[in-house]
Amino acid sequence: MRAIQFTEYGPPNVVHVVEMEAPNAGRNEVRIAVRASGVSPGEMRIRSGALRDVVPMTFPYRTGFDAAGVVDQVGDGVTGVAMGDEVFGMTSPVARGANADFAVLTAWAPKPAGWSWEEAGGTAGSVETATRVLDRLSVGVGHTVLVQGAAGGVGTIAVQLAVARGATVIGTASRHNHDFLRSLGAEPTTYGAGLVERIRAMAPAGVDAVFDCAGGSLPDLVAIAGGTARVVTIADLDAAAHGVHLSHGAPADKTSAAVRALADPLALHGLTDAVRLAGEGRLRVPIAAAFPLTEAAAAHELSESRHARGKIVLVH
Template identity: 45%
Template sequence: MAKAVRYDRFGGIDVLRVEEVERPVPGAGQVLVRVEAVGINPSEAAIRTGAVADIFPSTFPSGQGSDLAGVVEEIGSGVGGFAPGDEVIGFSMQRASQAELVLVDAGNLTPKPGNISWEVAGGLYVVGVTAWGAVHSVQIAEGETVVVSGAAGGVGSLAVQLARRTGATVIGLASHTNHEWLRSHGVIPVAYGDGVADRITATASHGVDAFIDTHGNGYVELALALGVAPDRIDTIADFAAAARYGVKTVGGAEAGPGAEILAELAGLIAAGQLELPIAKVYPLTEVREAYTELERRHTRGKIVLRP
């Protein structure tokens, strides 16, 4: 038996529970991973409430979670490249990673560099692939200026760093408590809230070329008001505005092969060229408390569960 997060109906945080489930058995092409750490994400909360049931239908009882890092416990037939005892980073497409043991398709795993912590490895997939996709979608070039909203959040904190690697000037919208962290990563911090358009304009003397919105709530309209072309705007949070104005919504699976991007990002972290801040770590049994913290939307980086 193994512990896993489950819920039986759509609803708030109170529907979540941790229960004992049967030990999974790997089938052909699958790897059984003993989870060391797993990230949590706003998209999981949206799925749990039923807000996106038309896009992500659920079958109950449902598991939860995509990110994971752990140790290979057992391999199924036809699996090459992995063996019991290997440390891996990966993702579950079955909403099942928030558990002690999880089955993962071998193609969704990549080796974990030894100098990356379990917490960082376990929280990397969703925010990493989303940030990678968003940055590439707006085609940032050296010498351009890009604005990132929610610049200290899970996706935003990686997006600003990846954008800086293109040679662009990066303006990060965030609360004052995160400004020093942004400066330390070569990002120009600007406070969000009333007057933000004027503050951006005063900072971007040659205008804004691209805009990545990780927060929603009017930032697509702000980007357009700043003169950014729709095809240089990407939002991962405001799909209604994207449909209305024809801006991009790249982030996640459509960004490209997840395991390849994950390996690239893990390599950058291992080389000290990228940082994923860890806001807080909770035991798996405190999954409700972890999502309560997440939904406050004021964390820097990722919240992680440890089974």
């Protein structure tokens, strides 16, 4: 089968296609013939070497965390799914390897009928991440939530999940994305200078939680939230210096005890919630671009530009 990997830290062009033997499903796993898979922004930082102290690795590194496809192998202990079923889900955080013709999933859910393969292939990781952070912030009915970087792959999902929980959502994005954010249920504003004053004008009673998907603005976000306890980032590697929690689900056998202690449990229940919301027409997956598997380096380049609106996927 074809698979995407890199064998050294570096720019997008270190990513390449290799031929390798297809993996087999183990106990409590399924294997899928992949139709589409997601390009993870977090893997841009892994590939560049920015996370080498958080996620140490041995090369080669196989990319891809979420995928959608047709079940073609069912491991021991698996119930409720059969050969030929259409599913979306996630690989093991250790093995990864979803950007390939076949992938082994450790968590999955039925593919919603209303989603294309591209939408389903890029969803699971964003849903898990958004659910994990919203759970940590205890976002619920009547809360006001600021999503910083709301037009990206995780931000678009976070906006919709927070709205579905009954929250009022303010989302930051470039001005040309403001109508798009309104279509997702958020009140938009721009990021950058004057953010604190803009948010205070939009939410005079204050903001209950801040979900940072962009990085680089933690002092302002802490000021908006009135302290560090109600701010969680998935993007700012300087979080600790600002007293802010950096949410990640570090694999147990790839990180130090100190890093594992700070990791959040994976919010796998978010996949089931996503299926329900999709069926109710309350969750859609904006796709920024879809690239052939052979153009994975170009997909990484677009992701690294941080100008993509929605999710970037590879199609197989």
